Amino acid sequence: MKMDENVIAFEKNQPIETDIVIVGAGPVGLFAVFEAGLLGLKCHLIDNLDKVGGQCAELYPEKPIYDIPARPHCTGQELVDDLMKQAEPFEPVYHLNQQADSLSKMEDGRWRLETSTGTVFHATVIVIAAGAGSFVPRRPPLENLEQYEDSSIFYAVRRMEAMRDKRIVIAGGGDSALDWTLSLHPLASQVTLIHRRDQFRAAPDSVEKMRQLVANDEINLQIGQLKELKGSGGQLEAVQVKGADGEMHEVPCDVLLPFYGLKMELGPIAEWGLNLDRDLITVDTEKFETSVPGIFAIGDINYYPGKLKLILSGFHEAALMAQQAFRYCRPDEKLVFRYTTSSTDLQKKLGVI
Amino acid sequence: MSYIVVVDREGQEHRLDALNGWRIMEIIRDHELPIKGECGGCCSCATCHVYVDEDWQGRLPRREDEEDEMLDEAFGVEDNSRLSCQILFSEELEGLRVYLAPEGV
Numbered sequence: 001m002k003m004d005e006n007v008i009a010f011e012k013n014q015p016i017e018t019d020i021v022i023v024g025a026g027p028v029g030l031f032a033v034f035e036a037g038l039l040g041l042k043c044h045l046i047d048n049l050d051k052v053g054g055q056c057a058e059l060y061p062e063k064p065i066y067d068i069p070a071r072p073h074c075t076g077q078e079l080v081d082d083l084m085k086q087a088e089p090f091e092p093v094y095h096l097n098q099q100a101d102s103l104s105k106m107e108d109g110r111w112r113l114e115t116s117t118g119t120v121f122h123a124t125v126i127v128i129a130a131g132a133g134s135f136v137p138r139r140p141p142l143e144n145l146e147q148y149e150d151s152s153i154f155y156a157v158r159r160m161e162a163m164r165d166k167r168i169v170i171a172g173g174g175d176s177a178l179d180w181t182l183s184l185h186p187l188a189s190q191v192t193l194i195h196r197r198d199q200f201r202a203a204p205d206s207v208e209k210m211r212q213l214v215a216n217d218e219i220n221l222q223i224g225q226l227k228e229l230k231g232s233g234g235q236l237e238a239v240q241v242k243g244a245d246g247e248m249h250e251v252p253c254d255v256l257l258p259f260y261g262l263k264m265e266l267g268p269i270a271e272w273g274l275n276l277d278r279d280l281i282t283v284d285t286e287k288f289e290t291s292v293p294g295i296f297a298i299g300d301i302n303y304y305p306g307k308l309k310l311i312l313s314g315f316h317e318a319a320l321m322a323q324q325a326f327r328y329c330r331p332d333e334k335l336v337f338r339y340t341t342s343s344t345d346l347q348k349k350l351g352v353i
Numbered sequence: 354m355s356y357i358v359v360v361d362r363e364g365q366e367h368r369l370d371a372l373n374g375w376r377i378m379e380i381i382r383d384h385e386l387p388i389k390g391e392c393g394g395c396c397s398c399a400t401c402h403v404y405v406d407e408d409w410q411g412r413l414p415r416r417e418d419e420e421d422e423m424l425d426e427a428f429g430v431e432d433n434s435r436l437s438c439q440i441l442f443s444e445e446l447e448g449l450r451v452y453l454a455p456e457g458v
């Protein structure tokens with residue numbers, strides 16, 4: 001689905017006031033928008049990824065799912081698209097490319113949540129739908145890696161200009177590796193692309209362009225794998241590459257950009273003072289609330305006896321969570337149980353009448 | 354009971370009971386050895402990377418293109434590298450020996 005104008009990538013520091021902030025825009029976070037919306041609660045979602053849909057969109061968009069009730073078959077992306085459509089009447093706002101970072105309680109009892117890019121929210125309820133954690137770059141297991149990170153080794157290029165006249169080594173064979181090879185070569189003094197085999201999973205057009213640059217001697221392509229980092233004081237000087245022939249080759253290098261895909265990591269949520277059980281947040285099974293009142297955890301991120309990490313379970317958890325969230329957000333209003341089939345009030349909210 | 358042998362990253366050997374039709378990744382994870390298998394065996398994560406013992410290399414079905422592509426996201430890939438979720442255990446693999454590969458950090 002094409003991102004619409006609800007998607008905001010960058011914003012000012014003005015706090016955003018809302019009923020609920022949902023950390024994680026995976027399938028479960030998306031359905032929580034719907035369940036909260038039926039009760040008249042407004043949601044903002046935060047996700048580290050550049051797209052909505054969590055694991056379904058990032059790990060298996062094209063693969064089939066067979067165990068969603070009344071959906072005999074759909075792909076990961078189809079499920080996400082339909083969940084977005086279902087949530088649409090409630091006008092969720094997506095804040096992508098940022099990690100929910102710090103959480104604190106305000107004097108009025110509400111929560112203040114700030115993201116890695118400085119977006120600030122004031123919300124009555126926090127819903128953690130963070131799956132197995134945020135998707136972050138996978139870091140190569142090389143000796144002294146930390147010593148060079150953020151000075152010579154980067155997993156994303158924030159400022160192109162910082163790459164000017166550098167000897168850059170890019171590792172990986174996917175779209176990120178190829179895209180950066182193509183966009184950095186005019187700036188850099190030298191670009192070497194390192195990949196374990198002479199085949200690339202990137203867009204054919206990028207592969208074609210890269211091959212052309214190699215043929216013209218404008219960039220180097222080295223088939224092999226990173227084995228060792230060389231340098232001092234946080235400044236890389238070279239990397240050792242083990243070639244397909246088993247021989248070691250030294251490649252001069254000021255900046256290394258490794259692109260080995262993403263992994264999931266609990267991240268800052270671990271510091272929010274919630275009860276954890278091996279990187280999962282423990283909740284009750286009535287409201288799916290954490291050890292801290294007003295903070296809920298639903299979907300793959302939570303743990304309770306009998307938990308099954310299925311999308312189905314997350315949907316159920318979202319519905320029950322919303323009931324309690326309503327009590328926090330609208331303490332003076334009475335909650336009535338209604339069906340979407342018969343309630344004109346719900347149908348109005350859904351925009352179908 | 355059928356079994357496989359798994360050598361962990363410290364060089365410790367483990368003899369694991371194996372069931373027909375289980376993925377090697379599932380057998381390793383079921384015994385709580387440190388293998389992530391983040392995608393549950395869908396060939397989508399490369400966190401189930403192992404090295405197959407040389408004696409066994411020729412006796413396994415070859416890796417498919419999809420598996421080879423996913424290995425691009427693994428580290429220290431060798432000729433005997435496999436994603437262990439792509440190998441199903443069967444009686445012919447009785448005694449199969451694999452080594453856990455280094456993980457990303």
Ligand SMILES: Cc1cc2nc3c(=O)[nH]c(=O)nc-3n(C[C@H](O)[C@H](O)[C@H](O)COP(=O)(O)OP(=O)(O)OC[C@H]3O[C@@H](n4cnc5c(N)ncnc54)[C@H](O)[C@@H]3O)c2cc1C
Pocket residue numbers: 023024025026027028029046047048049053054055056059060064065066067098099100101129130131132133134135266267268269298299300301309310311312314391392393395397
């Ligand atoms: C290959 C594969 C196949 C699967 N097949 C099935 C199936 O057939 N049926 C089934 O029911 N389940 C299946 N699953 C499991 C299913 O995908 C998960 O149960 C589901 O995605 C969980 O949804 P979620 O919304 O809880 O979390 P996720 O989908 O993991 O989404 C969580 C999101 O939160 C974000 N996030 C986390 N922390 C932060 C933070 N601090 N700041 C910002 N963002 C953050 C992450 O970036 C992520 O996008 C499969 C999983 C995989 C990998």
Ligand code: FES
Pocket residue numbers: 378389390391392393394395396397398399400401423436437438439
């Ligand atoms: S478990 Fe993910 S690729 Fe094997």
